Amino acid sequence: MFGMSHETFLLLDAVVTVIGLIVLITKFKFHPFIALIIAAAFLGLTSGMPIGTVIKAFQDGFGGVLGFVGIILALGTMLGKMMAESGGADQIAQTLIRAFGKDKVQWAMMFAAFLVGIPLFFEIGFVLLIPLVFIVARRTGVSIIKIGIPLLAGLSAVHGLVPPHPGPLLAIGVFGADIGKTILYGLIVALPTAIIAGPIYGTFIAKYIPGHPNQELVDQLAREPDSADLPSFSITLITVLLPVFLMLLKTFADVVLPEGNLARSFMDLVGHPISALLLALLLSLYTFGHKQGMGSNKILKLLDASLAPTAAIILIIGAGGGFKQMLVTSGVGDVIGHMAVNAQISPILLAWLVAAVIRIATGSATVATITGAGIVVPVVGMIPGVNRELLVLATGAGSLILSHVNDAGFWLVKQYFNMTVAETFKTWTAMETILSIVALGFILLLSMFV
Numbered sequence: 001m002f003g004m005s006h007e008t009f010l011l012l013d014a015v016v017t018v019i020g021l022i023v024l025i026t027k028f029k030f031h032p033f034i035a036l037i038i039a040a041a042f043l044g045l046t047s048g049m050p051i052g053t054v055i056k057a058f059q060d061g062f063g064g065v066l067g068f069v070g071i072i073l074a075l076g077t078m079l080g081k082m083m084a085e086s087g088g089a090d091q092i093a094q095t096l097i098r099a100f101g102k103d104k105v106q107w108a109m110m111f112a113a114f115l116v117g118i119p120l121f122f123e124i125g126f127v128l129l130i131p132l133v134f135i136v137a138r139r140t141g142v143s144i145i146k147i148g149i150p151l152l153a154g155l156s157a158v159h160g161l162v163p164p165h166p167g168p169l170l171a172i173g174v175f176g177a178d179i180g181k182t183i184l185y186g187l188i189v190a191l192p193t194a195i196i197a198g199p200i201y202g203t204f205i206a207k208y209i210p211g212h213p214n215q216e217l218v219d220q221l222a223r224e225p226d227s228a229d230l231p232s233f234s235i236t237l238i239t240v241l242l243p244v245f246l247m248l249l250k251t252f253a254d255v256v257l258p259e260g261n262l263a264r265s266f267m268d269l270v271g272h273p274i275s276a277l278l279l280a281l282l283l284s285l286y287t288f289g290h291k292q293g294m295g296s297n298k299i300l301k302l303l304d305a306s307l308a309p310t311a312a313i314i315l316i317i318g319a320g321g322g323f324k325q326m327l328v329t330s331g332v333g334d335v336i337g338h339m340a341v342n343a344q345i346s347p348i349l350l351a352w353l354v355a356a357v358i359r360i361a362t363g364s365a366t367v368a369t370i371t372g373a374g375i376v377v378p379v380v381g382m383i384p385g386v387n388r389e390l391l392v393l394a395t396g397a398g399s400l401i402l403s404h405v406n407d408a409g410f411w412l413v414k415q416y417f418n419m420t421v422a423e424t425f426k427t428w429t430a431m432e433t434i435l436s437i438v439a440l441g442f443i444l445l446l447s448m449f450v
Contacts, residue, residue, distance in 0.1 A: 007335045010047055014332040017043040022361040032367055036319035040326040047330035061325025062318040069170055070314050074307060075277040076164055079284055081306035086288035087229060088236035090132065092116055095233040102140045106150045110198040113154030114191065118244060122159040130416055134213055144213050146206035148417055149431055153198030156435055160365065160396040162186040164243060164273055166317060167369040171395045174324065174373035175380060177388035179273060180251020183244060185389050189442045197434040209423050231287060239287045243276035316366055324374030334378045347386050348394045348447060351376045352440050355398030368399035387450060393443050401436035403429055
């Protein structure tokens, strides 16, 4: 077509489609859900797919993603709501602060965010823990930036790299990776990455931008909880980390026990992400609910209210799955895969680069993860020995880079920390970029051993 080979035309078509998707979201302020549907339809029709196939491919991609990730999102959000209302997150943070002391309070905040952030969305974890930043800053006199950046780094690292967060889970489904190994590798990469981008960078940048919190927000949010009413540290930790433990146990059983073994089959059941999160949620109804004096009616209202904010996220993820399927069905993914093989680009680096470019352009880590995984997945079948778990992590790392003015998180941090746009670039944006690049370095290092 137009004097080009079919492969060249498909590649150009994909480039035009992705640019159009970016323009719709950034320039014309289309909701990502609508923009992804339009982009998917455009790619399918212009690539020569029959109309019936276009519609079916989108439906299959949409349903295939939400059949798994939608359930995970709902269960994880409910668990996060129970932890928030019970004060479990407060208990983790307070315990770590007492253990580390005033001089190393920034380390305590990073570890608190890292632990609390495992079952929570970044935004939920941020809103949950930001009062603690204000309280600790007031109690200790330590700079709010020195305390806040480590907290943001801890939340962001697990959000991008560690299941059961939706980005890594989605990429696991696309690449066909093992969830237990991904959790293990994700924790190995995420913790040192969060340390470098959090306490180390936060301590450095706080010398130049100490930060001055909005007093109205401090007065509104920084009320000190009554520690006597909080769940114990051990109970909170057991409840929050139960799904991670069960998923890791499943992977261990799959390695050491033969197929068909009854114990292995049982662990495959309880260690599945849906089962693991459901069991943790059921446990939380007691540990964070009834044990804390909540009645059944209050628990029901809390769980019901927790689902409303996730509706938009679920729809975006579903539409992204439809767009990903269009890339695969149209043949665009195969063309890019062959190019990567011929150019001998490391699949891990390719996954990181694609996700990073889309993240910078759209501001959405979710869109970057979905689209990036869809573009890179054909490479898996073309290059023998590609580690699928590390591809998941590379895509997640790329989706974190260079948060700026087209990212809602940028403005969230700016307003809560009462910073100028320039100060937000030097703190939040720099921290996110450090996270992304350092994580890539650790992933490449890990690839030499696994």
